[in-house]
Amino acid sequence: MRRPSTLVEVLLVLALFGCSPWTVWGSSHCKQTNVKEIRPHSVSITEFGAVGDGITLNTKAFQNAIFYLNSFADKGGAKLFVPAGRWLTGSFDLISHLTLWLDKDAVILGSTNFDDWPVIDPLPSYGRGRELPGGRHKSLIFGRNLTDVIITGNNGTIDGQGNFWWSSFWNKTLDYTRPHLVELMNSSGVLISNLTFLNSPFWNIHPVYCSEVTVRKVTILAPLNSPNTDGIDPDSSDKVCIEDCYISTGDDLIAIKSGWDEYGISFGRPSTNIMIRRLVGRTRQSAGIAIGSEMSGGISEVHAENIHFFDSYTAIRIKTSPGRGGYVRNVFISNVTLDNVDIAIRFTGSYGDHPDDSYDPNALPVIKKITIKDVTGEKISRAGLLEGIKGDKFSDICLSNINLKVSSSFPWNCTYVEGYSEMVSPQTCEPLKDAIFPMHCADCYHLSNHLHSASDRNRG
Numbered sequence: 001m002r003r004p005s006t007l008v009e010v011l012l013v014l015a016l017f018g019c020s021p022w023t024v025w026g027s028s029h030c031k032q033t034n035v036k037e038i039r040p041h042s043v044s045i046t047e048f049g050a051v052g053d054g055i056t057l058n059t060k061a062f063q064n065a066i067f068y069l070n071s072f073a074d075k076g077g078a079k080l081f082v083p084a085g086r087w088l089t090g091s092f093d094l095i096s097h098l099t100l101w102l103d104k105d106a107v108i109l110g111s112t113n114f115d116d117w118p119v120i121d122p123l124p125s126y127g128r129g130r131e132l133p134g135g136r137h138k139s140l141i142f143g144r145n146l147t148d149v150i151i152t153g154n155n156g157t158i159d160g161q162g163n164f165w166w167s168s169f170w171n172k173t174l175d176y177t178r179p180h181l182v183e184l185m186n187s188s189g190v191l192i193s194n195l196t197f198l199n200s201p202f203w204n205i206h207p208v209y210c211s212e213v214t215v216r217k218v219t220i221l222a223p224l225n226s227p228n229t230d231g232i233d234p235d236s237s238d239k240v241c242i243e244d245c246y247i248s249t250g251d252d253l254i255a256i257k258s259g260w261d262e263y264g265i266s267f268g269r270p271s272t273n274i275m276i277r278r279l280v281g282r283t284r285q286s287a288g289i290a291i292g293s294e295m296s297g298g299i300s301e302v303h304a305e306n307i308h309f310f311d312s313y314t315a316i317r318i319k320t321s322p323g324r325g326g327y328v329r330n331v332f333i334s335n336v337t338l339d340n341v342d343i344a345i346r347f348t349g350s351y352g353d354h355p356d357d358s359y360d361p362n363a364l365p366v367i368k369k370i371t372i373k374d375v376t377g378e379k380i381s382r383a384g385l386l387e388g389i390k391g392d393k394f395s396d397i398c399l400s401n402i403n404l405k406v407s408s409s410f411p412w413n414c415t416y417v418e419g420y421s422e423m424v425s426p427q428t429c430e431p432l433k434d435a436i437f438p439m440h441c442a443d444c445y446h447l448s449n450h451l452h453s454a455s456d457r458n459r460g
């Protein structure tokens with residue numbers, strides 16, 4: 001329920017104090033990038049003997065085609081065209097200046113034979129595979145040390161046939177951590193667009209140690225009970241833009257990460273400048289937008305807007321734990337519409353889940369300057385479960401203009417958090433009760449602060 005007179009008053013106060021979170025911030029963040037949409041050279045996967053019958057294994061055809069296209073890398077790059085058909089394959093590697101283009105009704109199918117997914121080294125920022133010690137299966141589509149890579153098409157499909165991996169996970173017969181559908185390591189100038197991702201064995205799209213990554217107009221689907229089928233996980237990466245996506249999977253729809261406990265701390269590569277907008281989705285088991293739980297390299301400057309989650313467990317979640325170290329700061333999430341969501345906002349400071357026993361329990365994460373504003377929701381069970389860490393409060397948590405129809409008689413439960421609020425219904429918890437305006441305007445993370453610090457950086 002909006003109160004226009006109050007809103008007008010607040011806007012006046014904002015204008016007077018010169019801190020206006022109502023400013024709509026520009027889209028420059030998502031303007032890309034050094035990728036070329038037009039390639040002068042093009043070949044079809046069929047020219048390399050591929051057969052699109054869903055039975056013939058085409059790994060060699062993909063590898064040979066891409067090896068051939070390498071000779072065009074310094075001539076504007078090349079396009080690998082995948083026509084309609086069902087193209088079964090194991091893992092293959094991309095190269096720089098390549099466009100992988102999937103036509104309408106083209107389906108790249110992941111092999112259901114473990115041997116077609118080689119085992120590679122664990123990520124240095126994780127120290128081991130995410131779910132099992134040791135190496136991990138390489139993603140279906142993999143790239144490392146690349147620049148100017150496009151994976152796109154006319155809404156073609158990349159189908160991981162994850163059922164076989166999920167069964168192996170459930171019956172505990174996996175030897176190594178499951179593979180992603182797409183993983184790009186240490187790459188820049190990446191565009192993934194106009195595609196459908198189905199049934200990933202594990203996470204769907206994993207940019208790690210990357211810069212300038214855009215994921216646009218993708219549909220990501222997996223059964224709501226499939227294990228760990230995260231949608232998009234920007235990990236120790238910067239300048240990431242995710243826009244106009246629909247994601248419905250068995251785990252977090254988007255999870256921003258930056259390494260795990262002592263391995264992530266010593267690797268020390270943050271995720272920063274992450275933009276998420278016009279995202280629609282649902283997840284019965286996890287969160288729409290998650291930060292963590294692996295955040296040991298630090299996560300900052302996260303902006304999300306125009307978000308719609310329905311039939312979901314949690315909408316916005318920060319997860320961390322003593323031992324993680326690192327930080328999450330300068331997060332700004334606005335214009336969120338929720339329908340039938342159990343927990344609208346959740347912070348968990350005791351997530352646990354450590355890579356091994358060598359983590360430092362005194363490595364406490366710093367969670368600071370989190371602003372969530374303009375949220376409306378129907379059929380919400382709990383508005384917020386905000387649990388910080390004893391002796392390490394999550395601070396400058398700012399909630400503004402939040403209006404939720406909540407069924408629980410304990411809508412908010414806040415421990416070890418502190419911050420401010422304005423126009424929150426149902427009434428917020430005691431530790432966030434102080435008004436944002438006018439006294440605490442500067443304590444909250446707003447766009448205006450962000451622009452200021454960004455221009456400071458550019459000068460410096």
Ligand SMILES: *[C@@H]1O[C@H](CO)[C@@H](O)[C@H](O)[C@H]1NC(C)=O
Pocket residue numbers: 144145146147186
């Ligand atoms: C990242 O890739 C660049 C080439 O693009 C290479 O020079 C550099 O050594 C790579 N770094 C790592 C850690 O792989």
Ligand SMILES: *[C@@H]1O[C@H](CO)[C@@H](O)[C@H](O)[C@H]1NC(C)=O
Pocket residue numbers: 144145
């Ligand atoms: C990427 O760069 C790293 C560091 O220079 C190197 O060790 C690795 O072999 C490179 N990998 C590829 C696939 O080029």
Ligand SMILES: *[C@@H]1O[C@H](CO)[C@@H](O)[C@H](O)[C@H]1NC(C)=O
Pocket residue numbers: 155157195196219
């Ligand atoms: C792409 O295909 C998926 C189903 O495979 C469909 O749900 C989605 O609406 C399609 N997107 C576009 C833009 O046509």
Ligand SMILES: *[C@@H]1O[C@H](CO)[C@@H](O)[C@H](O)[C@H]1NC(C)=O
Pocket residue numbers: 163164165167168171173
């Ligand atoms: C576990 O699941 C995999 C994949 O479906 C199957 O190949 C394997 O036989 C199963 N093993 C057991 C012990 O059930």
Ligand SMILES: *[C@@H]1O[C@H](CO)[C@@H](O)[C@H](O)[C@H]1NC(C)=O
Pocket residue numbers: 037152153193194217
């Ligand atoms: C993706 O599709 C949109 C239309 O929906 C089109 O404008 C855009 O050029 C396409 N992008 C690529 C890289 O093909």
Ligand SMILES: *[C@@H]1O[C@H](CO)[C@@H](O)[C@H](O)[C@H]1NC(C)=O
Pocket residue numbers: 305306307308335337
């Ligand atoms: C808020 O987001 C919705 C989509 O979820 C969009 O339709 C609407 O225009 C946005 N409102 C503003 C003020 O940007």
Ligand SMILES: *[C@@H]1O[C@H](CO)[C@@H](O)[C@H](O)[C@H]1NC(C)=O
Pocket residue numbers: 387410413414415
């Ligand atoms: C609030 O959360 C704490 C843990 O953070 C829990 O012990 C307590 O039972 C919760 N209270 C309610 C009313 O849910």
